Amino acid sequence: MLNELGQTEQEFLDTYNPGKYEKPSVTVDVLIFAIHTVDNPDVRKLADKKLQVLLVKRGNHPYINNWAIPGGFVKMDEDLETAAFRELKEETSVDNIYLEQLYTWGDVNRDPRMRIISTSYMALINKKNCKIQAGLDIMDANWFDIEVKTIEEKETEYTDTSIVEKTVEILVKTNDIVAKAKIKETIKVVNRFSTSKLEILEQDNISFDHAKILYSGLMRMRNKIEYTDIAFSLLPNEFTLAELQQVYEVILGKTFTKPNFQRKIREKVLKTDKFERGAHRPARLYRFNKDWNK
Amino acid sequence: MLNELGQTEQEFLDTYNPGKYEKPSVTVDVLIFAIHTVDNPDVRKLADKKLQVLLVKRGNHPYINNWAIPGGFVKMDEDLETAAFRELKEETSVDNIYLEQLYTWGDVNRDPRMRIISTSYMALINKKNCKIQAGLDIMDANWFDIEVKTIEEKETEYTDTSIVEKTVEILVKTNDIVAKAKIKETIKVVNRFSTSKLEILEQDNISFDHAKILYSGLMRMRNKIEYTDIAFSLLPNEFTLAELQQVYEVILGKTFTKPNFQRKIREKVLKTDKFERGAHRPARLYRFNKDWNK
């Protein structure tokens, strides 16, 4: 089969010039989430749990000394997902993890250096399996507690259109570092078509559009925890039902009553014969039932 | 604030060389779905509905004369989403549409010409609003009926691992063109971690990895129709409940009973005073209730 120039496929490929056009750079950014357990000095009280994200400090312009989602350029000889795994390993050296592609961010001016298109991934890890390693050109890496607050929610109704504008504040912090951003989410419904848009209104100590990436990762997590297994990726192989409940609560930002929660997740777990140690009244340990959706 | 070389941000940006590393090309591919109504000569019988996708014929190597998802390179001065809208408009010239980012495909050897990373989008359109336009380097564009058949589903169970391998055949066809592919989906669960992989086993008359893109678009559609509004994007502003039911059935590949379906979508629609015309027994027209989830 010949093309319009009378070339065979081999001839076409041999003369093809891939450098003809200017190209954007491509990076991967990996949101690494974990649950942090805050041990309580009073044994009778339950240990608290917090949702955390791993951020790295930028060592160069732009956003020098601000915090960013770990990531880097995709190499020419590695798949996109391989690049994400590589970035993840450079930070955490985990063996077995959950990694999911989230979204690709491609606005023209996301990065002041040049056109960069970035595919974001989300990793959920069990903190006991990982040690944070400082990367090469990274000055520092740290786990940040996450707080999301809705500041304002406004709805405007027209005949065939409705616009919902929601302003949220994302705050991430360690014991002595704070970074934050104010984000506006606009959901517009015109007739039967809905569109959604994210904007950064203001930000402090957070780099690029990373607050948007973090926010959309959190929202994806909230959605997926309801109908998938992802909660278990944040826990060790064996866990108590109270721990599992805490994970659901900290991600969804709401509370459940114990009997109802246990019925809700009944099919997703299997009893073991083991019990936790060192607690007030040791609770039974459970493990994930991989056949729950059959 | 100075970096390690003692540069200010402006100095850094002025001397920054974006061409240092080799870069992949970036494209967008837009899956354009629509519902086709097959009018029935017998007025007393209900018109049939089919799910269709718009494909274009490749005019050059590789995969010359095979069919492909419409798409093209992202320009340096346009956002990723803008590029997707541009591609969509080049094919359909629609005014108001649903467009959603699906997934970014970044395997090293997706394209024999060079390294291409492609972000796929999904558009759902109402066929009455669009005329197909042949693009510039496109020989032909056509609506294809879609059929998905599960060929085999095999499950292997180990102590801590289970592997589900599902083989499906995707067949797209017009009156005189057929293209098809066999795809294997592997879902592996190790302990509490699940991973999923798509492979093309064989394909005929379909270009690149586009069968994978089409398959994952179809699956996304099936998932989203259950908890979102997307079905309405495929219909005109006013529709009968039977039409809406047909859309659900054709996307999910299963049937509903009328009373149950109507209760299921009761909250999502609003009655109008109008009735359809020309039917055996004209049915009431409904429209989308944009406030259904309040």
Add this chain to the structure above:
DNA sequence: ACAAAAGTGTTCCAAGTACACCCATGG
């Protein structure tokens, strides 16, 4: 009249929600 589709009601079951209660244990 009858075929085909529009349109409505009733019953059953499963999953979620609210709430009430007893049991075990460290301080």
Add this chain to the structure above:
DNA sequence: CCATGGGTGTACTTGGAACACTTTTGT
């Protein structure tokens, strides 16, 4: 003994699935 959390049962409500039935209209 009592605070704190572990563990269980019961009743109510909601949404889906199955099925039975009446009404309207072109041929």
